[in-house]
Amino acid sequence: MKIGVVTFPGTLDDRDAQRAVRIAGGEVVKLWHADADLHSVDAVILPGGFSFGDYLRCGAIAAQAPVMESIIDAANGGLPVLGICNGFQVLVESHLLPGGLIRNERQHFVCRDQKLIVENVDTPWTNGFRLGQEITIPLKNGEGGYIADAETLRRLEGDGLIAFRYSEVNPNGSVNNIAGLRNARGNVVGLMPHPEHAVEPGFGPDTPLAMRSGIDGLTFFTSVLNQVVNS
Numbered sequence: 001m002k003i004g005v006v007t008f009p010g011t012l013d014d015r016d017a018q019r020a021v022r023i024a025g026g027e028v029v030k031l032w033h034a035d036a037d038l039h040s041v042d043a044v045i046l047p048g049g050f051s052f053g054d055y056l057r058c059g060a061i062a063a064q065a066p067v068m069e070s071i072i073d074a075a076n077g078g079l080p081v082l083g084i085c086n087g088f089q090v091l092v093e094s095h096l097l098p099g100g101l102i103r104n105e106r107q108h109f110v111c112r113d114q115k116l117i118v119e120n121v122d123t124p125w126t127n128g129f130r131l132g133q134e135i136t137i138p139l140k141n142g143e144g145g146y147i148a149d150a151e152t153l154r155r156l157e158g159d160g161l162i163a164f165r166y167s168e169v170n171p172n173g174s175v176n177n178i179a180g181l182r183n184a185r186g187n188v189v190g191l192m193p194h195p196e197h198a199v200e201p202g203f204g205p206d207t208p209l210a211m212r213s214g215i216d217g218l219t220f221f222t223s224v225l226n227q228v229v230n231s
Contacts, residue, residue, distance in 0.1 A: 001043070001225050001229060003041060003044070003224070004029045004031040004041035005029070005047060008033040008052060010050040010052055011051055011086070012050065016196040019199070020220075023200060024222045033051075033062065035066065037070070038074060042079075042228045043224050044075075044080070045083075046081070046086075046090050046091065047087055048085030048194055057089075059093040068094055075183075075187060080224050081189070082220065083189070084190075085192055096188050096190075097182075101145060101147070101192075102143060103145060104141070104144055104145050106173070109142040110142070112139055113138055114139035115136050115166070116136070116164045116179050117166075118163075119131075119163055120161070123182050123187065123189050124227040126163060127227055129219055135219075137205065144171070144172035146172075146179075146192075156181065163180040163181055163182045172192070179191055194217070195217030195219075196217060199215055201213050204216075
């Protein structure tokens, strides 16, 4: 199955996302920000980084890129889309997901292995998890504080649109411990932590079994491949 990985000027984690797709068994299609052609991909990943230098607002300029016009249309038609960190910010700026992401509560960049609770398994990206499962994947952001107005929060909570919450520690002051969201249709998911950095033994978070053995992030990529194959 073909998974597109978008590169914007300033993207840092596109090659990590590409590697995660390959480890999961997918075929990578590299998508350039200025190219509106999605090349018939089965899903799209918007990876982390600092697109366009985070000028104006994080993800705001990237949301206007030609590739995003095609991704928005395809997402509204049901194409699975995953936004990671800066990619989550792009999804919010593109209005594919609601709310906003602001400077971390303590005004510092945070880099840590972060525990999350899986709050929703009814998406192409999360169907391989168990509801309520605790996972650990790396987090690294300076503008990861999720915000939304009271009405939006009521809708997110009431409609079950929160995909992940921070566990034990809320690293950036996100309201309601929100670490990731899904859209109403379920095909679009965004989160601040980085699953692509926890897909291979020896390079992931520490676990009780061994140092750097955590591969909880791999399930994001195997989930979407399994859903595409079985759909």
